[in-house]
Amino acid sequence: MAYLELEGVAKQFGAQTVVDDFSLAVGKGEFISFLGPSGCGKTTTLQMIAGFLDPTRGAIRLEGKDLTAIHPAKRGLGIVFQSYALFPHMTAAENVAFGLEMRNVPRGERTERVRAALAMVGLAGYEERHPRRMSGGQQQRVALARALVIKPSVLLLDEPLSNLDAKLREEMQIELRQIQRTIGTTTVLVTHDQNEAMSLSDRIVVMSQGRIEQIGTPQETYEKPASAFVSQFLGKTNDFAATIDRTSAPARLIAGSWSAPAPAGRSGPVTISIRPERIDFGDAGLSAKIVTRIFQGNHWLFQCDSECGPATVIRQNDGRSQPVEGEAIHLTWRPEDMGVRGVA
Amino acid sequence: MSASAEERNARTPWALTAPALMLFVGVLLIPLAMTVMLSFHDWGQYKGIEPVFILKNWHEIVTDPYYAEMFGRTFRIAILTTLLTAVLGAPEAYILNRMGGRWKSVFLLVILGPLLISVVARTLGWALLFGGNNGLVNKLLMSAGLIRAPIPFMFTETGMVIALAHVMMPFMVLSVWAALQRLDPQIENAAMSLGAGPVTIIRRIIMPQIMPGVLSGAIIVFSLSASAFATPAIIGGRRLKVAATLAYDEFLNTLDWPLGAAVATLLLAALVLIVVGSNALIERRYAEVFR
Amino acid sequence: MSRNGPLALIFHTIFVIVMVAPILVVCLVAFTPEGFLSLPTNGFSLRWFRAIANYPEFVHAFWVSLGLGALSSFVALLFAVPAALAIARYRFRGRDALAALFLSPLMIPHVVLGIAFLRFFTSAGLGGSFAALIIAHVIIVFPFALRLTLAAATGMDLSVEMAAVSLGAGGWTLFRRVTLPLILPGVISGWALAFIQSFDDLTMTVFLAAPGTETLPVRMFLYIQDNIDPLVTSVSACVIAITMTALILLDRFYGLDRVLAGKGDTGR
Numbered sequence: 001m002a003y004l005e006l007e008g009v010a011k012q013f014g015a016q017t018v019v020d021d022f023s024l025a026v027g028k029g030e031f032i033s034f035l036g037p038s039g040c041g042k043t044t045t046l047q048m049i050a051g052f053l054d055p056t057r058g059a060i061r062l063e064g065k066d067l068t069a070i071h072p073a074k075r076g077l078g079i080v081f082q083s084y085a086l087f088p089h090m091t092a093a094e095n096v097a098f099g100l101e102m103r104n105v106p107r108g109e110r111t112e113r114v115r116a117a118l119a120m121v122g123l124a125g126y127e128e129r130h131p132r133r134m135s136g137g138q139q140q141r142v143a144l145a146r147a148l149v150i151k152p153s154v155l156l157l158d159e160p161l162s163n164l165d166a167k168l169r170e171e172m173q174i175e176l177r178q179i180q181r182t183i184g185t186t187t188v189l190v191t192h193d194q195n196e197a198m199s200l201s202d203r204i205v206v207m208s209q210g211r212i213e214q215i216g217t218p219q220e221t222y223e224k225p226a227s228a229f230v231s232q233f234l235g236k237t238n239d240f241a242a243t244i245d246r247t248s249a250p251a252r253l254i255a256g257s258w259s260a261p262a263p264a265g266r267s268g269p270v271t272i273s274i275r276p277e278r279i280d281f282g283d284a285g286l287s288a289k290i291v292t293r294i295f296q297g298n299h300w301l302f303q304c305d306s307e308c309g310p311a312t313v314i315r316q317n318d319g320r321s322q323p324v325e326g327e328a329i330h331l332t333w334r335p336e337d338m339g340v341r342g343v344a
Numbered sequence: 345m346s347a348s349a350e351e352r353n354a355r356t357p358w359a360l361t362a363p364a365l366m367l368f369v370g371v372l373l374i375p376l377a378m379t380v381m382l383s384f385h386d387w388g389q390y391k392g393i394e395p396v397f398i399l400k401n402w403h404e405i406v407t408d409p410y411y412a413e414m415f416g417r418t419f420r421i422a423i424l425t426t427l428l429t430a431v432l433g434a435p436e437a438y439i440l441n442r443m444g445g446r447w448k449s450v451f452l453l454v455i456l457g458p459l460l461i462s463v464v465a466r467t468l469g470w471a472l473l474f475g476g477n478n479g480l481v482n483k484l485l486m487s488a489g490l491i492r493a494p495i496p497f498m499f500t501e502t503g504m505v506i507a508l509a510h511v512m513m514p515f516m517v518l519s520v521w522a523a524l525q526r527l528d529p530q531i532e533n534a535a536m537s538l539g540a541g542p543v544t545i546i547r548r549i550i551m552p553q554i555m556p557g558v559l560s561g562a563i564i565v566f567s568l569s570a571s572a573f574a575t576p577a578i579i580g581g582r583r584l585k586v587a588a589t590l591a592y593d594e595f596l597n598t599l600d601w602p603l604g605a606a607v608a609t610l611l612l613a614a615l616v617l618i619v620v621g622s623n624a625l626i627e628r629r630y631a632e633v634f635r
Numbered sequence: 636m637s638r639n640g641p642l643a644l645i646f647h648t649i650f651v652i653v654m655v656a657p658i659l660v661v662c663l664v665a666f667t668p669e670g671f672l673s674l675p676t677n678g679f680s681l682r683w684f685r686a687i688a689n690y691p692e693f694v695h696a697f698w699v700s701l702g703l704g705a706l707s708s709f710v711a712l713l714f715a716v717p718a719a720l721a722i723a724r725y726r727f728r729g730r731d732a733l734a735a736l737f738l739s740p741l742m743i744p745h746v747v748l749g750i751a752f753l754r755f756f757t758s759a760g761l762g763g764s765f766a767a768l769i770i771a772h773v774i775i776v777f778p779f780a781l782r783l784t785l786a787a788a789t790g791m792d793l794s795v796e797m798a799a800v801s802l803g804a805g806g807w808t809l810f811r812r813v814t815l816p817l818i819l820p821g822v823i824s825g826w827a828l829a830f831i832q833s834f835d836d837l838t839m840t841v842f843l844a845a846p847g848t849e850t851l852p853v854r855m856f857l858y859i860q861d862n863i864d865p866l867v868t869s870v871s872a873c874v875i876a877i878t879m880t881a882l883i884l885l886d887r888f889y890g891l892d893r894v895l896a897g898k899g900d901t902g903r
Contacts, residue, residue: 052533073536085534089552098548102539150538353725360721361733364714364777368736372774375755379747382754432650439647442638451647453886455654461878462835464855465871469657471863472664472672480660510657571744573838574852578859588746588838595750595842605754608747615744 002061003028003186004049004154009058011044018044020210022058026154026188031180033189033197036207037233042190045207046156049188051075062153073102078152078185082159084143086131092118092142093127099150117149118142120179137168144176148185155180157189161196173199194234198222206230223275224339231273231339238279240286240308241343242272253340256307258286260335269343276301276314278337281323285332286311293325306331383606393601401606411607418586418611421504422570426562428509433516434558438550440517441524452521459514463574470507471578474498499581507575512568516561523557559626567615587611658875665872667865683869693870696854700834703765703850707772708780708829712822714773715780720814723788738778748775749842756843763845771843775836776829783828787821820888827885831878 002025009022019041026032034042047053049060051072060067067075087095096114105113118124121141131139140160147155160176161169177200180187191197197204198218206213206221206229214226225231228239242255244262251262255272277299288306300322302313311331315322323329383401386394405411440451458466473480474497482494497503527550528534535549573588580586585593587607594604639647660674667673668680687693715737721727722734740748748771756767791814799813815822837852844853851874858867 050533050537052536072533073539073541075537076539077537079534079537081528081530081534083528083530085528085530087531087535087549087553088528098535098540099538102544146538354727357721357725357727357730360717364718364737365733367714367773368777371755371770372740372751375751376743376747378754378758379751435643435646436650439639439643442643451651454651457879457882458654458658460831460835460882461658462837462852462855462871462874464837464852464859465661465874466657468855468859468863468867468871469659469661471859472660472868473657475672507657510654513654567742567744571746571838573746573841574856577856588744591746591750592841595753601754605750608744608750611744612747616742619742 002026003030003063004188005059005061005064006045006049007059007061009045009048009055009060011041011048011053012056018210019048019055022212024205024212024215026186028186029184031177031187031189031200031202033191033201033204034207035191035194035197035204035233036213037192039209040207041210042192042207043158046158046188046190049154050077050079050156076150076152077154077156078147078150079156080140080143080147080158080160082162084131084139084163086139086142086146088131091128091130092123092134092145095131095142096146096149099146103150113149114145117145120148121145122175136164137172140164140172144179148179148183152185155185155187157187159190159192162191162193169196176200198234206233208233223337225273227341228271228273236276236312236314237273238276238311239271239273240306240311242270242308242340244268244270253335256286257284257330258332263335263340266340266342270340271343273339273341274333274337276312277316279311279313279331279333281313281315281329282332283330285330288329288331290323290325290327290329293322304329304331379605380609382602383609385602385605387600387602401603404603405606405610414585414590415587415610415614417501417584418570418588421501421508421576421586422566424501424505425508425512425569426566428505429513429516429565430558430562432509433513433561434520434554437517437520437524438546438554441521455517456514458510459518463511464578466511467507467575467578470503470510470575471498474503474579498579499583501580501584503579504576504584504586507579508569508572511572511575512565515564515568516558519561519564520554520557523554527553556626556630559622563619563622563626567619570615571611661868662872662875664865665869669865672863672865672868683865684873686866687870687873690866692849692854693851693866696849696851697873699765699848700851703768703772704830704833707769707833708776708826710769711773711777711780711829712784712826715777715825716784716818716822719781719784719788723785723791724793737781740775741778745775745836745838746842749839752839753842763843763848765848768840768843768848768850771839772833772836775839776832779828779832780825783821783825784818785821787818790821791817824885824888827881827888831881835878 004026006022006024009019010017011019022041022045024032034045036042044053048055049067051067051070055068062075087098090098093114096117097110100110100113115124115127118127121144123138123141123145126134126138126142129138131142134142140163143160157176161172164172173196180200189197189200201218203215203217204221205215208229214221214230216224216226221230222234225234225237231237231239240255242253244253244267245251246262246267251267252259253262253270253272286306286308288304288311290302291305291310292303294301294303295317297317299317300315302315302323304311304313313331382393384397384399386396386398386400388394436455440448440455443451474482479494479497481497482491485491486494495502497506531549531553532545535545540548571588572586573592576584576586577589577592580589588611591604591607591611594600594607598604663674664672665683666679666681667675668677668682669675718733718737722730752767752771752774753762756762756764756771761767795817796809796813799809804812834850835852836850837856840850841853841856844850849857851870855867855870855874
């Protein structure tokens with residue numbers, strides 16, 4: 001049975017539908033990310049789970065119990081806010097202790113748990129610091145400790161790393177993942193950063209304009225995007241117009257002068273998408289001309305003008321010579337590296 | 345022009361501020377110094393002001409209980425006014441801050457707008473509302489059954505405090521409002537998610553954070569109330585004197601300028617001490633948390 | 636979406652009523668048809684507004700106030716704009732002290748300023764003159780003029796000036812064609828706020844004004860000292876109407892919250 005369950009959840013502000021028909025089952029201990037551009041409804045969904053907003057339609061259940069009937073203060077969820085929302089007038093220890101105080105945890109146990117929580121996030125010795133005297137990364141850790149110390153049934157993270165610089169963000173990603181794996185708290189992360197979603201989550205929910213575009217493991221969403229939106233949002237990709245011809249036997253999928261045995265199912269015009277790093281230069285295939293060639297250290301980036309429109313190709317810098325600008329080449333790829341979907 | 349760019353840069357700010365500086369030295373600092381000097385001069389009914397150095401006026405202020413009573417009244421009224429504005433203004437600012445967009449700006453305008461309306465007109469309004477023993481306020485309170493006999497508001501400290509609190513209220517609301525704007529918009533949600541109820545949120549999370557705003561508002565209200573003139577003069581009448589109205593009397597009715605100057609100097613010194621002192625205290629108290 | 640409970644809304648309603656009541660009652664009484672102070676229960680009448688015309692002191696005082704406010708705010712800006720540019724642009728020794736000095740009229744009680752100016756101008760032989768009033772008002776409105784100009788100058792993108800210099804503009808041309816137009820909204824709002832401050836000041840002006848140079852607040856105050864009748868309420872209603880107009884213009888031009896935020900810091 002699903003641990004946290006959202007069923008047909010929708011949220012309207014006046015006439016505007018911000019989230020629509022959102023259904024998701026989260027397993028216990030799972031790390032789920034809501035990924036999408038700003039305004040896609042991911043934060044609204046998180047706030048409905050947290051209880052700061054009421055869903056217009058649908059149900060949210062935790063272990064089978066209706067969560068929407070419970071006041072946010074009684075839900076027992078741990079939340080890390082984008083701004084951290086630390087209490088500036090309290091020390092780090094007082095911040096972390098607040099939730100325990102509200103639960104009437106006796107003083108002795110409280111002190112012990114606060115100490116342990118701060119140690120877990122690597123802030124032992126910072127108990128008496130005020131948030132304003134801490135760096136962004138340290139504040140982030142206090143916020144995490146404050147959310148985790150109450151042993152929440154679900155941990156909700158609202159863009160928790162977006163205020164950190166790139167290097168610190170990467171460190172915190174690794175740390176967050178380790179902590180989550182260690183204590184096994186079911187976690188929902190809201191982010192607009194596909195790298196963050198992919199490196200942290202068990203499954204990603206890709207959202208656009210209030211709707212779920214795809215639910216899948218990071219690999220699935222990256223390699224088999226269910227829609228043009230998902231394929232564009234999760235990194236660079238090439239979308240080519242192609243046709244599946246079932247009049248010939250065996251049936252073939254044709255994109256320009258490239259062709260392969262057709263997959264089962266569809267026929268007629270389709271869109272195929274291939275990641276730039278999966279395209280190779282070959283003797284036969286889609287004919288194209290190199291427009292620009294950019295050296296980027298560990299790889300080369302090519303912009304090509306192909307029969308099927310512009311194409312981007314990434315080649316590892318393995319020391320071999322690469323085609324130059326203006327050169328006519330052929331693009332080829334393995335059929336299993338390509339996603340096929342109907343024409344929108 | 346042979347001066348280097350750096351030399352020019354060093355001279356320019358002084359050239360730009362020189363006119364204003366000369367104005368302020370000539371027409372503000374010198375008159376203030378003259379007033380302090382004036383407080384040490386002698387005065388007599390028939391001889392007028394005598395430019396000698398004596399402590400007569402200061403001696404009179406310190407020894408005559410009339411002045412102790414008057415300054416006591418001045419500061420008592422200022423403190424009560426400050427308390428009243430804090431107790432009513434801080435919650436109002438909080439409520440205002442929680443309102444939706446359009447209502448918020450409408451009511452902000454309604455509450456802050458009076459700041460710019462003539463104090464005389466606003467105090468006149470209170471004089472009309474108090475208006476003797478059957479003024480509107482008394483009629484309202486009596487018909488609501490809150491009081492049995494009319495409360496005298498005109499020519500009393502109660503009336504002065506109420507009218508002054510009304511005049512000063514925008515300063516308090518504005519100051520608390522500014523403090524509320526600095527709050528993290530998610531801070532109440534954060535506290536709620538940790539299990540805090542509404543009362544706990546206000547007491548443990550909101551109040552400590554807006555306290556600097558309340559205190560700086562209190563300093564503004566206190567110093568303006570202690571030196572207020574129009575409201576005490578109109579509501580207090582000729583009998584209930586405060587520092588500002590007494591100084592006015594000494595200057596324009598009794599014509600004992602040196603004594604009036606001494607009263608004014610003492611008021612200025614007391615206010616500067618209190619304001620600077622409490623600012624320093626607040627900064628020390630909150631340095632750790634809010635810097 | 637209001638998140639206030641019913642208790643909070645009741646408190647708010649009473650609060651707003653109390654804040655508005657004195658202003659409202661003045662405006663209502665001004666329309667009374669009776670010969671004495673009363674709320675207009677038997678219809679509205681403009682007789683007390685017409686009565687103002689028969690009381691030349693008020694009309695004269697109004698013109699004095701208007702001229703004094705306009706002129707002193709303008710003069711204050713002549714001093715304040717260069718000072719604000721210096722404070723906003725340069726880091727020099729004594730900068731903070733200068734800024735504190737220029738804002739000090741906010742902290743000094745107006746009764747003390749009134750006494751100081753009375754003593755000063757009487758010694759200088761200018762007692763009761765319009766010139767003395769102008770100078771005194773320049774000082775008390777200076778902080779408001781300075782602060783709004785300062786905010787505009789601080790917010791201005793300096794590279795725009797550098798671009799103008801690189802194109803050959805300098806000195807007066809640079810100021811007139813580039814800097815001034817860019818800070819103009821702040822300067823105009825500074826003038827408006829300064830005008831309102833001057834127009835409303837009683838405490839300091841009451842020491843300096845003589846018959847002939849009495850401003851409207853002084854005239855009203857002295858009138859109330861003797862007796863309160865509907866005439867002074869109709870004058871007050873006019874003053875309120877004028878201030879409201881200025882207020883709305885200020886709000887349109889600059890945003891009232893920004894103007895008032897500047898005013899709220901007086902005690903600092």
